Amino acid sequence: xxxxxxxxxxxxxxxxxxGVGASRGVAVSEVVELIEAALAAAGCADRPVRALATVTxxxxxxxxxxxxxRLGVPLRAFPATALAAVRVPAPSAATAAAVGTPSVAxxxxxxxxxxxxxxxxxxxxxxxxxxxxxxxxxxxxxxxTDNGALTAGREGAPAxxxxxxxxxxxxxxxxxxxxxxxxxxxxxxxxxREPTGTKETQ
Numbered sequence: 001x002x003x004x005x006x007x008x009x010x011x012x013x014x015x016x017x018x019g020v021g022a023s024r025g026v027a028v029s030e031v032v033e034l035i036e037a038a039l040a041a042a043g044c045a046d047r048p049v050r051a052l053a054t055v056t057x058x059x060x061x062x063x064x065x066x067x068x069x070r071l072g073v074p075l076r077a078f079p080a081t082a083l084a085a086v087r088v089p090a091p092s093a094a095t096a097a098a099v100g101t102p103s104v105a106x107x108x109x110x111x112x113x114x115x116x117x118x119x120x121x122x123x124x125x126x127x128x129x130x131x132x133x134x135x136x137x138x139x140x141x142x143x144x145t146d147n148g149a150l151t152a153g154r155e156g157a158p159a160x161x162x163x164x165x166x167x168x169x170x171x172x173x174x175x176x177x178x179x180x181x182x183x184x185x186x187x188x189x190x191x192x193r194e195p196t197g198t199k200e201t202q
């Protein structure tokens with residue numbers, strides 16, 4: 001059974017997972033504005049966001065934690081080795097050297113969306129005023145079969161369980177993009193602080 005990009009009646013309300021990468025010190029507003037722009041550009045502004053996802057080394061970045069809290073969704077963290085195993089359209093040697101995986105945003109989105117998920121929108125950089133881009137994001141979701149059913153495609157997320165920790169951040173007024181999550185589900189130990197001088201993750 002073949003799959004195609006999410007679209008049509010079955011895919012219009014399917015949840016979206018947002019993979020995010022960030023440089024140290026990125027502002028919450030820059031991350032949220034990037035996500036909102038990516039969702040709008042992909043025609044997904046009205047679809048629910050299920051989670052944000054990133055590499056473990058960036059999971060303690062306040063800008064990403066704050067963005068997840070503002071959206072009212074969990075921030076899922078994956079080890080670099082798990083992300084490196086995911087096939088992506090444009091792997092980056094610079095990102096691999098910086099954080100141990102050639103892709104953060106696209107690979108994290110695919111892995112968090114589940115086995116065989118497909119990219120809805122590839123990596124996109126933020127466009128802050130008066131400074132360099134400090135965040136990237138990509139969108140992923142389930143595939144749609146030829147008969148219109150939601151399923152898993154064959155893009156990049158491997159089958160089987162994924163080694164990840166859910167860092168659930170909640171807000172007193174969570175966005176309607178995602179459910180109001182109240183219980184923290186932690187699977188891994190909190191990552192140590194990243195050394196200074198790390199390049200922007202992608």
